[in-house]
Structures are given as structure tokens and as C-alpha cells.
Amino acid sequence: MQPRNMSMSGVVDLAAVKAAQEAKAKAEQARAEAARTGGTGAVSPADLVIDVDEAGFERDVLQRSTEVPVVIDFWAEWCEPCKQLSPVLERLAVEYNGRFLLAKIDVDANQMLMQQFGIQGIPAVFAVVAGQALPLFQGAAGEAQIRQTLDQLVQVAEQRFGLTGLAVDPEAEPGAAPAADEVPAGPYDSLLEAAARALDGNDLDGAVQAYKNVLAEDPAHPEATLGLAQAELLRRVRDMDPQQVRKDAAEKPGDVPAQIAAADLDLAGGHVEDAFGRLVDTVARTAGDDREAARVRLLELFDVVGADHPAVVTARRALARALF
Secondary structure, three states: OOOOOHHHHHHHOOOHHHHOHHHHHHHHHHHHHHHHOOOOOOEOHHHHEEEOOOOOHHHHHHHHHHOOOEEEEEEOOOOHHHHHHHHHHHHHHHHOOOOOEEEEEEOOOOHHHHHHOOOOOOOEEEEEEOOEEEEEEEOOOOHHHHHHHHHHHHHHHHHHHOOOOOOEOOOOOOOOOOOHHHOOOOOOHHHHHHHHHHHHOOOHHHHHHHHHHHHHHOOOOHHHHHHHHHHHHHHHHOOOOHHHHHHHHHHOOOOHHHHHHHHHHHHHOOOHHHHHHHHHHHHHOOOHHHHHHHHHHHHHHHHHHOOOOHHHHHHHHHHHHHHO
């Protein structure tokens, strides 16, 4: 698993879930065997989400990462996207049943840890596996994309480091936390799950429709907005010939559709700054309908990455200069 910005590539890497299945089955066998022999060391679901500070970081994160992947959620009370993301991570920590441990770090109270991880903005999510830190994503992300990144993290932990996770006993602390199948469903969970299944099956049309179904009821739903933007991008680039697209863009700098197609391809490949820069430049040197087409696509690509991504913040300023 390479360090990456999951807020884009989490949805692009549709094969990640399938690639993790064999390793996950192996981990299930290990957990079943531990339970059969007495289940020693089992923890409660409540123990899968912990608050960590600088004093306890070595014990609670670094040492624990030798037995289970530790996902770190850097957050703050004033951060509105954090309030959307953190509950999703907490629910998934319970649902994944010990395959990872979620450590929550308040950046306002732990500035040194924030600096050590080189965090420029929040929410920011990292993983620590066997003492090694991996950046997962920054900014808001849809649940489908989060699941795919967690599956890849689990795969790496199991295959490369032999970490099969923690044994979980839901009766260890009765009432401390609900079991995964008892977590209350949100109003759009079934539709979002349908979108996730469609993405897993590379059914981009189905994923687009599922996200649109959510947005028809809740036009501002953040996860559906992000998921739709990503699924639509993948659908646009699905049948592209990358070499031809890049050739056209290089040979026809004034061809706005060619520049838009190349920007889509850039972003789908994880080249966020290149995609944004290409469209900002196109806006700056065009007018009328051409300028509007480039501007609208740039705003759509902002949705793909997430409003809090540093590249989006920078590109918004550049777009404003190009327009005014």
C-alpha cells in the first residue's frame, strides 16, 4: 500500500475490495481459532475507538500497531467536515470487528502530533501499521471510498505484517457499544450501500443513479455529492484513449473540450494539481461559452476531491484571479 490521497484514488481503485478477500478470510480463521481456544485477549466494541493524546501516543498507537492497524482521525471541535467524517469512522471501526483500531486525536490539544505528521488541514486520516505511518486521506470522503481504503489497509497489514487484528467479544462490556448489526441505520444507508455495491462491481451507471437517488431527497448530502462526482468522473474517463487524449491536449491548447478531457484524465490518475492548473489556465485564456464550460468542469472536479483539500483551496483562489 503506497501513501496516497484516498479522497480521490479510493474510488478509482475498484479492485481493492476484491484483492483483500483472501487475506480477510485468513484473518477470520485466526480469530475463530482464538475464540475456540478461549478467546483470550478479547476486547469489547467500545475498545475499538479510543481518544489519544501526546502522552499516550507511543503506548496507544505505536505499540498497538504491532498487533492491529491503527487508523488515526485528526479532528477538532470547530471542524464541520470532521463532524461528518468522524461518526462514519467510528461506526466502521465497530463494523470491521477488530480489523483496525480507531484513534481519535484532537489537534487543538495535540499540536505536536499534528506537526509531526505534517498535517496542513483537517480532517486528516492516517494509519500506523507495525510502527509505520501511512497517509490515507485528507478532507471529507464518501463511505464507499473509506471502505475500499480500509480494505486495502487490512490487506497490507495481514499479508505483509501478519496482523490479523483484535478478537472482539461484544459481551465484554454489556451496553458499552452496540454490535455492528445493531448500529442504527441512517435514512439513506440502503441507497449508499447500493452505490458501494455498484462501485465494487464496476457498475458506474448504477453507482451514479444510486447517488442521484440520495440527492433527490437531500440535495446537500455530503457523502452522496462526493460519491456522485467521483462516479461520474470515472464514467467519463472509462472509454478514453489516454494517449490520444493527451496528444490532442498538447497539440490543441485552444481546444477547450480537449483540455477538459485531459483534466478529467489527470484527476482520475491522481494528478490533482495538474488537473486544476490545466482548467484554471483554460479559463484565463478563453471567453464566453468556452470559459463557462471550463469553469463548470473545474467546479465539478472540486467536488471529486472535496472542498477542504488544500489543492482545492489554492485552485479556488487561482480561479478567482482568472475570472476577475
